[in-house]
Amino acid sequence: MADTTKGAGSPPAGPKLAILAGGGTLPARIANAVRGQGREVFIVAFDGHTDPETVAGVPHVWSRFGAAGTILRRLHEEGVGEVVLAGPVKRPSFTELMPDWRTARFLARVGTRALGDDGLLRAVVREVEDDGFRVVGLHDLLKELLTVAGPVGRLAPDADAERDIARAVEVARALGALDVGQGAVVQQGIVLAVEAIEGTDAMLARCAALARPGTGGVLVKVKKPKQDRRIDLPTMGVTTVEKAAAAGLRGIAIEAGGSLLVDRTAVAEAADRLGLFVVGIEIPQ
Amino acid sequence: MADTTKGAGSPPAGPKLAILAGGGTLPARIANAVRGQGREVFIVAFDGHTDPETVAGVPHVWSRFGAAGTILRRLHEEGVGEVVLAGPVKRPSFTELMPDWRTARFLARVGTRALGDDGLLRAVVREVEDDGFRVVGLHDLLKELLTVAGPVGRLAPDADAERDIARAVEVARALGALDVGQGAVVQQGIVLAVEAIEGTDAMLARCAALARPGTGGVLVKVKKPKQDRRIDLPTMGVTTVEKAAAAGLRGIAIEAGGSLLVDRTAVAEAADRLGLFVVGIEIPQ
Numbered sequence: 001m002a003d004t005t006k007g008a009g010s011p012p013a014g015p016k017l018a019i020l021a022g023g024g025t026l027p028a029r030i031a032n033a034v035r036g037q038g039r040e041v042f043i044v045a046f047d048g049h050t051d052p053e054t055v056a057g058v059p060h061v062w063s064r065f066g067a068a069g070t071i072l073r074r075l076h077e078e079g080v081g082e083v084v085l086a087g088p089v090k091r092p093s094f095t096e097l098m099p100d101w102r103t104a105r106f107l108a109r110v111g112t113r114a115l116g117d118d119g120l121l122r123a124v125v126r127e128v129e130d131d132g133f134r135v136v137g138l139h140d141l142l143k144e145l146l147t148v149a150g151p152v153g154r155l156a157p158d159a160d161a162e163r164d165i166a167r168a169v170e171v172a173r174a175l176g177a178l179d180v181g182q183g184a185v186v187q188q189g190i191v192l193a194v195e196a197i198e199g200t201d202a203m204l205a206r207c208a209a210l211a212r213p214g215t216g217g218v219l220v221k222v223k224k225p226k227q228d229r230r231i232d233l234p235t236m237g238v239t240t241v242e243k244a245a246a247a248g249l250r251g252i253a254i255e256a257g258g259s260l261l262v263d264r265t266a267v268a269e270a271a272d273r274l275g276l277f278v279v280g281i282e283i284p285q
Numbered sequence: 286m287a288d289t290t291k292g293a294g295s296p297p298a299g300p301k302l303a304i305l306a307g308g309g310t311l312p313a314r315i316a317n318a319v320r321g322q323g324r325e326v327f328i329v330a331f332d333g334h335t336d337p338e339t340v341a342g343v344p345h346v347w348s349r350f351g352a353a354g355t356i357l358r359r360l361h362e363e364g365v366g367e368v369v370l371a372g373p374v375k376r377p378s379f380t381e382l383m384p385d386w387r388t389a390r391f392l393a394r395v396g397t398r399a400l401g402d403d404g405l406l407r408a409v410v411r412e413v414e415d416d417g418f419r420v421v422g423l424h425d426l427l428k429e430l431l432t433v434a435g436p437v438g439r440l441a442p443d444a445d446a447e448r449d450i451a452r453a454v455e456v457a458r459a460l461g462a463l464d465v466g467q468g469a470v471v472q473q474g475i476v477l478a479v480e481a482i483e484g485t486d487a488m489l490a491r492c493a494a495l496a497r498p499g500t501g502g503v504l505v506k507v508k509k510p511k512q513d514r515r516i517d518l519p520t521m522g523v524t525t526v527e528k529a530a531a532a533g534l535r536g537i538a539i540e541a542g543g544s545l546l547v548d549r550t551a552v553a554e555a556a557d558r559l560g561l562f563v564v565g566i567e568i569p570q
Contacts, residue, residue: 180476191465
């Protein structure tokens with residue numbers, strides 16, 4: 001990954017990147033990868049959301065969500081050029097959102113009704129761009145994160161699984177068109193669960209009790225039809241495979257070019273070990 | 286309710302009615318009401334699904350779901366003219382479905398993939414009609430079951446609640462169009478939960494943990510856009526009000542003319558006692 005054309009004193013490989021870091025290991029992966037490309041990185045970590053290990057050895061600031069004014073001023077001071085949103089964020093509490101004047105002005109404009117769904121993140125992106133920063137997607141920084149078409153491990157879906165996948169795609173896309181969720185679970189033609197704000201893990205957790213005997217179901221995750229790919233692309237990693245297996249599913253299908261696969265090698269290994277298929281599927285847009 | 290024009294020896298108020306009885310109190314309510322109209326009733330009770338109190342003092346047979354041939358033969362022997370499906374049925378286990386030859390022929394035709402969703406019930410209705418019975422809806426027998434427009438108790442939705450209702454209607458209708466579910470919960474513009482096979486009670490049970498502080502959410506139940514009103518209309522009663530209150534919701538909206546309200550007086554009393562609105566809403570078809 002490192003750009004070997006860069007030596008000491010070479011121009012940087014790109015403008016300084018600020019990572020607005022949610023939970024999980026994705027922010028640290030991005031930070032490492034981008035620094036490996038010779039770019040400077042600055043992490044904005046959020047109290048109670050970002051894993052403390054994420055910022056180890058990387059320039060950073062800890063902040064509250066409500067401190068938009070302070071954060072944006074700091075990004076200017078740091079000479080940041082590009083900004084990326086990385087990792088999931090649990091819905092912030094009211095205390096975390098306690099707004100500074102900049103945040104208050106922002107909330108007054110977008111309305112607190114938008115808080116918690118994609119509307120909020122889209123508004124955040126606009127706000128950051130209005131301040132002169134360029135907002136990029138994770139897949140712009142690390143192309144290999146983007147899911148490609150085809151099986152990830154040894155197994156592939158059979159004709160029955162393909163039918164369940166098609167049904168789940170239909171349902172998940174319809175929900176996504178309404179900006180509700182990105183996932184659905186279908187078993188033997190029956191929709192066991194659809195995802196709203198609870199998230200994929202919670203949806204999977206209830207599937208074991210809803211499943212019927214016989215062939216297991218499939219989890220499908222697709223991006224919303226009009227989704228900005230810089231925001232909250234469906235993401236899966238080893239944990240998703242493990243939770244799908246625990247729910248009795250036989251496989252997972254995720255949108256090729258429209259979702260992020262964190263650590264493809266580890267996902268393939270987990271899928272093979274647990275006997276699930278994981279497959280990237282093309283979705284006509 | 287009793288038809289006072291009928292005396293001993295009068296012609297019956299209608300053909301003998303068979304009630305295919307699911308769980309809850311609805312089958313017994315229907316049986317009492319229809320007998321009060323002077324009609325003969327025969328109940329088909331299903332082992333493990335029908336409340337034993339339902340059949341007390343009413344001609345009946347206990348059966349398995351898989352015994353379609355036996356059931357239909359018995360309905361002919363009893364001189365049944367009309368059939369109604371009443372009360373919810375949990376997904377039958379494989380043992381309960383162990384088919385007689387008639388059921389096997391039926392399953393071979395509709396395909397076991399249809400088991401568990403509306404497709405199965407539609408196929409059951411066709412099968413019963415092909416045998417010469419007329420299948421009617423609960424609202425054909427007991428008109429006051431059908432939800433009418435307007436508040437059921439003292440409270441009515443305010444403008445904020447109306448917005449959440451509109452959003453939930455949009456989501457529930459889209460899911461219904463895909464034959465997935467009939468319900469959604471929205472709070473402050475955010476879709477907290479959408480219903481698939483888990484049912485309304487299970488959906489409500491997860492909402493308390495997903496809700497944000499502040500104004501509570503609303504539950505909306507609507508029929509599927511192309512739903513046969515003789516099958517599985519959305520139904521609510523006192524239990525739904527209680528579970529919605531426990532989930533922190535502020536109200537419930539159900540489709541006027543497209544849902545069943547079991548015991549309107551008791552629902553109004555529960556809604557007033559618990560401080561929720563319950564409202565029948567018109568949905569443009």
